[in-house]
Amino acid sequence: MEGSVDETTKAVSNLAVYSSSSDPAAGEETISKNARKKELKMKQKEEERRRKEEKKRRKEAERGATKASSQSQKPAADDEDMDPTQYLENRKRYLEIQKKEGKNPYPHKFFVSMSIIGYIANYGGLGNGDHLEDISVSLAGRIISKRSSSSKLFFYDLHGGGAKVQVMADARSY
Structure with a gap:
């Protein structure tokens, strides 16, 4: 430039x-x-x-x-920093690998131990800040919003069956 x-x-x-x-007279x-x-x-x-x-x-x-x-590399760990076309290629490659290994990349079922309404009925009486660490529950629903309070504390709103649960995910607990 x-x-x-x-x-x-x-x-x-x-x-x-x-x-x-x-000079115009010169014929130029x-x-x-x-x-x-x-x-x-x-x-x-x-x-x-x-x-x-x-x-x-x-x-x-x-x-x-x-x-x-x-083509021979594995998918990158941080998908948010990737170009959309690169993300799509990595996703397709992952799906091909899953199919070759005989695994279904889109499983038909997800094990759910209780519904969101049942969860609210069983654990709705817990006070703010109470934790039950020895109990493991799996719920199914749609995550409508995700908010971060800090780098290690996230809140998710899980909706399903006409009810809503707010999930607090704290990295220090895991």
């Missing part, structure tokens, strides 16, 4: 020299200074367009090479 600015300034200064030295064709500037700008735009296309072709070639090498 810096080189093109220098070239532009040189070309503009040359325009002034050429336009003052051209006279082009106005504005026409020369327009011509110069058109050439610069064309050159920029050519450079961009060249850069684009190089990037495409690099992507093709990286795709071939990334």
